[in-house]
Amino acid sequence: MANEPRVPEKDVASRETPPRELADRLGYLLGRTHLAHRERADEALQPLGLRVKEFGALLILTKDGPLSQCALAARQGIDRTTMVGLVDELEGHGFVERRRSRNDRRAYELHVTAKGRRVLKRAIEATVRTEKEFLQPLSAKERRQLKQSLQRLLFI
Amino acid sequence: MANEPRVPEKDVASRETPPRELADRLGYLLGRTHLAHRERADEALQPLGLRVKEFGALLILTKDGPLSQCALAARQGIDRTTMVGLVDELEGHGFVERRRSRNDRRAYELHVTAKGRRVLKRAIEATVRTEKEFLQPLSAKERRQLKQSLQRLLFI
DNA sequence: TATTGTTATACTCTATAACTATA
């Protein structure tokens, strides 16, 4: 059975008075920035029938697919039992096809459909636009440095 | 009744292969960085009987208290029904006291105890240390710029 | 025996609705 939550969340970013005591703590800044950005990204993806998690799955499958559900789950860092519902939803929208693998008949090969590729293209455009708008307050140089710093923190 | 979850989460930051397709997307970078940092912060706070949310509450109460539960909830951007359990936990540890307000006998005044102030001092030290370790890969200038950029994105 | 996909189940987090006591 597919998950069908799709409930519009409250605007977390604007519903509270910013606590001055926390405004200089890295954890607070990261958390609030992440939340604010994800809200806008989900908003931009909603008309396409995607959320950020499904967008990520579609992106990975398109670049590196076909993959099994287990392999995809590992790539996204989620449990394989959670992946069932995620693929149900992608398949329900016609973005992905489950094909039994010839080599290993326990596993599926997840194939992105033509419709899936079309929606991914639009989703990429939408999220690139969101990112640009979100980074508006920063100069081009500051944007580059922000992303570089985050990458260094993650991948070093 | 107080919440007593306190379940050690999996190490989300290290359990997956970084998908190259996502490594340049702002949303992915913010999400992973936030998660990785919060894991370390929760780890550092756990011996003190705190998690990041309770740490924030204690911080706000110490700087701007006494506050009512509603006022504190508004400051933290959470629901007042959720605040009940949070204060239960803080009171259970002896970090905070509920005193009936004289002016408005429906409301409490939340007072930080001496024990609460002691633990907050240690919690601040622990999280400052965590932040420093986390930002290690960056130069002093890069750290300043990272936090400044995040603040600009949030508060402008 | 181990692994893939699946279901049932449970746990965490959080919010809504409804209650009480005060205002």
Place this chain on the structure above:
DNA sequence: TATAGTTATAGAGTATAACAATA
């Protein structure tokens, strides 16, 4: 009527345990 705190409840998200089919 409205608000502070509380409880019961429900929903969303995600994980663990157990199962069938296959390796």
